[in-house]
Amino acid sequence: MSKGIATREAYGNALAQIGEDPRIVVLDADLSKSTKTAVFKNKYPERFINMGIAESNMMAAAAGIASCGKVVFASTFAIFASGRAFEQVRNSICYSALNVKIGATHAGLTVGEDGASHQSIEDIALMRAVPNMTVICPADGVEAKLATIAASKIDGPVYLRFSRMAAPVLFDESTYKFEIGKGVTLSEGSDVTIIATGVMVSEAVAAAEQLKSDGISARVVNIHTIKPIDKDIIVKAAKETGAIVTCEEHNVIGGLGGAVSEVLVQNCPVPVKMVGVQDKFGKSGKAEEVMKLYGLTAENIVAKAKEAIEMKKA
Amino acid sequence: MNESQMKDLKKYSTILRKHIIEQVFSSQSGHPGGSLSCADIMTVLYFNEMRVDPKNPKWEDRDRFVLSKGHCSPALYAALAEKGFFPKEELVKFRSIDSFLEGHPSMRYVPGVDMSTGSLGQGISTAFGMAMAGKIDNKDYNVFAILGDGEIQEGQVWEALMASAHYKLDNLIAFLDHNRLQIDGNISDVMSPEPVDEKIKAFGWEVIVIDGHDYSQIIDAIDKAKKSTGKPTMIIAETIKGKGVSFMENEASWHGTAPNKEQRDIAMAELDAVLAGMEV
Numbered sequence: 001m002s003k004g005i006a007t008r009e010a011y012g013n014a015l016a017q018i019g020e021d022p023r024i025v026v027l028d029a030d031l032s033k034s035t036k037t038a039v040f041k042n043k044y045p046e047r048f049i050n051m052g053i054a055e056s057n058m059m060a061a062a063a064g065i066a067s068c069g070k071v072v073f074a075s076t077f078a079i080f081a082s083g084r085a086f087e088q089v090r091n092s093i094c095y096s097a098l099n100v101k102i103g104a105t106h107a108g109l110t111v112g113e114d115g116a117s118h119q120s121i122e123d124i125a126l127m128r129a130v131p132n133m134t135v136i137c138p139a140d141g142v143e144a145k146l147a148t149i150a151a152s153k154i155d156g157p158v159y160l161r162f163s164r165m166a167a168p169v170l171f172d173e174s175t176y177k178f179e180i181g182k183g184v185t186l187s188e189g190s191d192v193t194i195i196a197t198g199v200m201v202s203e204a205v206a207a208a209e210q211l212k213s214d215g216i217s218a219r220v221v222n223i224h225t226i227k228p229i230d231k232d233i234i235v236k237a238a239k240e241t242g243a244i245v246t247c248e249e250h251n252v253i254g255g256l257g258g259a260v261s262e263v264l265v266q267n268c269p270v271p272v273k274m275v276g277v278q279d280k281f282g283k284s285g286k287a288e289e290v291m292k293l294y295g296l297t298a299e300n301i302v303a304k305a306k307e308a309i310e311m312k313k314a
Numbered sequence: 315m316n317e318s319q320m321k322d323l324k325k326y327s328t329i330l331r332k333h334i335i336e337q338v339f340s341s342q343s344g345h346p347g348g349s350l351s352c353a354d355i356m357t358v359l360y361f362n363e364m365r366v367d368p369k370n371p372k373w374e375d376r377d378r379f380v381l382s383k384g385h386c387s388p389a390l391y392a393a394l395a396e397k398g399f400f401p402k403e404e405l406v407k408f409r410s411i412d413s414f415l416e417g418h419p420s421m422r423y424v425p426g427v428d429m430s431t432g433s434l435g436q437g438i439s440t441a442f443g444m445a446m447a448g449k450i451d452n453k454d455y456n457v458f459a460i461l462g463d464g465e466i467q468e469g470q471v472w473e474a475l476m477a478s479a480h481y482k483l484d485n486l487i488a489f490l491d492h493n494r495l496q497i498d499g500n501i502s503d504v505m506s507p508e509p510v511d512e513k514i515k516a517f518g519w520e521v522i523v524i525d526g527h528d529y530s531q532i533i534d535a536i537d538k539a540k541k542s543t544g545k546p547t548m549i550i551a552e553t554i555k556g557k558g559v560s561f562m563e564n565e566a567s568w569h570g571t572a573p574n575k576e577q578r579d580i581a582m583a584e585l586d587a588v589l590a591g592m593e594v
Contacts, residue, residue: 025447025450046450047450049446049481051477052473052476052477052480054470054473054476054477056435056436056439056469056470056473057439057442057470057473057474057477059439060436060437060439060440060443060470060474061439061440061442061443061446061474061477062443063429063439063440063443064380064429064439064440064441064442064443064444064445064446064447065443065444065446065447066443067421067428067429067440067443067444067447068374068378068443068444068447068448068451069374069447070447070450087433087436088436088439088470091430091432091433091436092429092430092433092436092439092440095420095422095430096420096421096422096429096430097422
């Protein structure tokens with residue numbers, strides 16, 4: 001896999017690309033250089049609004065602008081978008097199903113050096129619990145771009161979760177068909193299915209390779225849309241492989257692992273192992289170091305996959 | 315403004331007050347005190363000022379209204395029903411399971427409601443957003459909002475005030491319903507926001523202080539606000555919580571309490587007497 005661009009960067013580029021639509025208005029809270037909304041700002045300054053360091057006001061303001069027929073993208077770090085402004089997102093945006101897209105960048109542990117205060121590990125749980133909200137977590141730059149474009153085309157609130165760190169390229173833009181709510185099978189397998197989202201998708205792909213050399217056939221499914229989740233692809237994987245491993249750069253409580261388990265327990269209960277943050281705050285360090293410390297690695301996915309397969313026999 | 319126009323406003327505000335009492339009595343829940351204190355402002359906005367069309371509630375060029383103090387929904391619903399956005403018969407179903415009249419206003423369900431509110435502090439930010447959208451599109455509509463004086467204890471209000479001045483939103487006209495009472499008592503005892511005029515001025519707004527029950531003062535203040543260039547305007551309306559119902563006036567206990575049958579009858583008799591007095 002070649003090293004690509006960060007999903008946040010793809011987001012900024014996508015905004016600039018779709019910005020010719022005069023309905024698009026972009027808001028940021030003093031982080032436009034980091035969230036990459038500055039790319040849009042430079043092209044369409046008249047439709048870019050810097051809200052200053054005031055995320056609560058920004059989210060409710062986004063609702064007001066959207067109520068006047070605009071497609072609003074509101075950006076800041078995931079920790080503030082989903083945490084500080086949670087209730088504005090809930091009551092002002094989602095309750096009225098207003099057309100606001102939240103471009104939340106610097107999600108998860110790969111924020112790295114900034115440390116625990118800035119590493120959002122709860123945002124998927126928070127955002128997917130709110131009615132009317134769609135939650136998307138792209139795996140690479142190509143998917144991030146297509147997700148941004150797709151989000152702009154549907155009516156209603158969308159939470160887009162982007163990363164700071166460059167992500168390996170997984171998809172070919174000329175052939176990849178991105179559809180909100182539809183999971184993607186990246187490789188077939190029969191012993192276990194690894195279901196991953198965001199930056200963990202490339203780790204899942206690497207894990208499947210390692211498992212193959214151990215004689216284990218692992219299916220890899222990319223769930224970019226955590227809500228509405230693709231029940232069919234999950235149930236099919238459970239029926240055909242009998243064991244699941246979920247992988248996410250998020251707390252194992254309430255995130256992808258939770259969402260997948262909710263589907264499985266109601267439709268096709270099979271053993272599930274979860275790779276994710278084990279209900280702990282993050283810490284400072286280089287992104288790769290932090291990921292390794294918290295077990296968000298291909299190696300750990302391999303170990304969990306073997307455990308899940310063992311559980312099938314029990 | 316001539317005498318007959320004045321009389322009309324007096325009549326409408328009294329009818330609105332009757333609707334407020336009836337709604338809160340019917341549901342045996344809701345917020346009469348703050349609804350009554352802003353009833354005269356609401357009357358001027360909907361029956362003298364705002365460019366709205368009950369037959370086309372989502373008209374793009376309409377003036378917008380945000381009830382930032384969303385718990386005073388009975389006042390807004392009364393104005394919307396009386397204006398013809400929905401049948402008046404719906405009002406008695408306020409807050410009931412088979413009604414679209416949610417405890418706090420929802421733009422999804424109620425024709426004429428421009429923004430869902432209820433969580434204090436958020437409405438003024440949404441009004442900022444609407445005013446901003448108007449500027450982006452070069453529209454000539456105005457955005458009106460009513461804030462509670464307890465509500466401004468929410469920090470988000472000050473974020474919105476700062477942003478509105480920063481972006482020179484002279485199409486944003488807000489009222490502060492300064493009735494000086496909140497659920498737990500006098501605002502100055504609970505958490506004083508005073509001096510509100512100086513603080514809001516310091517945030518870059520034009521500030522006009524008026525008697526919030528005097529129609530000509532309300533109208534003049536709006537006219538002045540519309541002439542302001544480069545600045546949003548806050549009209550600080552000195553009001554009486556519970557205004558128009560003798561036993562509710564200046565009593566914090568009527569913030570969120572429904573009248574019983576006897577109290578409802580007394581209130582209605584007082585308001586009917588006002589209407590009857592106008593016939594003479």
